[in-house]
Amino acid sequence: MADLDMNNLNALVGKMLGDLGGAFSVPTVRIGFRLGLFKALADAGPLSAAALAQRTGLAERYVREWAMAQACNGYVSLDPGTGAFFLTPEQAMVFVNEDSPVYLAGAFDLAAAMIEGEPKVEAAFRNGGGVAWGDSAGCLFCAVGAFFRPGYVNAIVQAWLPALDGMVPALERGVRVADIGCGVGFSTLLMAQAFPNSQFIGYDFHGPSIEQANAHAAAHGIADRVRFVTMAAKDIADRDFDLVTMFDCLHDMGDPRGCAAHIKGMLKPDGRWMLVEPIAGDNPGDAVGNPVSRLYYNASTMICVPTSMAQEVGEALGAQAGEARLTEVLKGAGFGHVHRATEGPFNMVLEARP
Structure with a gap:
């Protein structure tokens, strides 16, 4: 020694x-x-x-x-x-301030959910399997929704959508939007409230999340122009969307490449995909000493990788996949143009076009 x-x-x-x-x-x-x-x-x-x-x-x-x-x-x-x-x-x-960008109640709930799910994730370490979304802890999906909500409240309409050239005027005129992996619906509802002339459909493969999303839509009085559907991404049959959004979830999917190819087929020829993912460097060394990467790598170990491993293919990109790897996934699915539209302290926003 x-x-x-x-x-x-x-x-x-x-x-x-x-x-x-x-x-x-x-x-x-x-x-x-x-x-x-x-x-x-x-x-x-x-x-x-x-x-x-x-x-x-x-x-x-x-x-x-x-x-x-x-x-x-x-x-x-x-x-x-x-x-x-x-x-x-x-x-x-x-x-206290629930609409503050740094309101962290959800973060503490998420930490508790990871502790609750520890035995199941430990078993997955041993057997190489996965832990299905919603199975690791009693209300992990609630905690994840609450964790991301403050960032969405302060960035989706104010910064992320405006970073896509011409998208805000199009939304104001009226377009069709699919929000895939919508969870409990916070991202979808924020967009629907901001752009009343557009139509929004939120999709998620987790039934209890969709139940909450529909309840939120009814409570906000906008169920007439936003709806939520329980459905896996690759099973969506709807087409001709002007915009597909995906917030902090592609890396959780078992087959992100197959999902990306399916999304390309859902878009109009001039449609766009706005992909929001946790911010990350492309080299592992970039993460060491970075407090944001520390949070995401720990959460990815306990939530993201087990969730992906429980699905078909089980690629397990992880929450710190990085822009280069994500771009490779999107271009491999046939998207000819991929670039980082904007970024924040916790997320990067990629725009992909066919």
């Missing part, structure tokens, strides 16, 4: 303390979301632990320990002079 470098060891242990503190925070933060503790502090803070407990109707001893845990996390603030707890505007962006 090589001699230990104590400086390196101490640095690693210090990093691990920070990482474990974040991991230990997952259940307490989820409790804070579900019981309205963060919201109460945002609405009425600063509050003592006793006042926070009274406002939320919860047991004071638990609330006091919870509030100190969040203060130690840095997720709420503590006035040491008065002992009162409060949220800064920045903390409220993360823990």
Whole structure:
């Protein structure tokens, strides 16, 4: 065994303390979301632990320990002079404002879902099989939808669609759009609300997700011009779409190449495919030390690769496939023009044309 470098060891242990503190925070933060503790502090803070407990109707001893845990996390603030707890505007962006681009309730639910699914994924490590979408945890699909929603709320209409030249005017006039892998429907509904003259169909192979999507459409009063269908991508028979969108899901599919070829056949000759995928470098070394890649590689290990491996072909692109590999998949399916239209801190947007 090589001699230990104590400086390196101490640095690693210090990093691990920070990482474990974040991991230990997952259940307490989820409790804070579900019981309205963060919201109460945002609405009425600063509050003592006793006042926070009274406002939320919860047991004071638990609330006091919870509030100190969040203060130690840095997720709420503590006035040491008065002992009162409060949220800064920045903390409220993360823990209270549901339409903030950095609202992270879904991220904590996703972490919990990955822990719940751990035994099934471990079994897949041993047998080389997969874990079907929806099977690894009780409501993984809910957590994934909630995780991606803030980004979609702040980017689809404002940045991603405008990055496709002429697409926004076309949507305003009225076109046919297929949103494949729509999940619980957040992406489809955001587009349908923004462009009332266009028609939208959301497709997903997971029935419970489509049930939620249809319920969301009815609740928003737009079920007359957006509908959701339970169907695998390669089984879609509808054709002549002006635009196909796919948000954070091609890499989850068992046969992304077959799906890409099928999508080409769904488009009009001048139609376009907007493919949104997690941002990633093309070389593995680019990911090391990158906090976004760290999140995506861990999620990909626990969710994306097992999901793909449970389907036919099981190519398992993974959530960090990178632009070069994705472009190769699309061009191999017959798309003559593929380019990165835009990007954000968590996603890249590729435009593909026949």
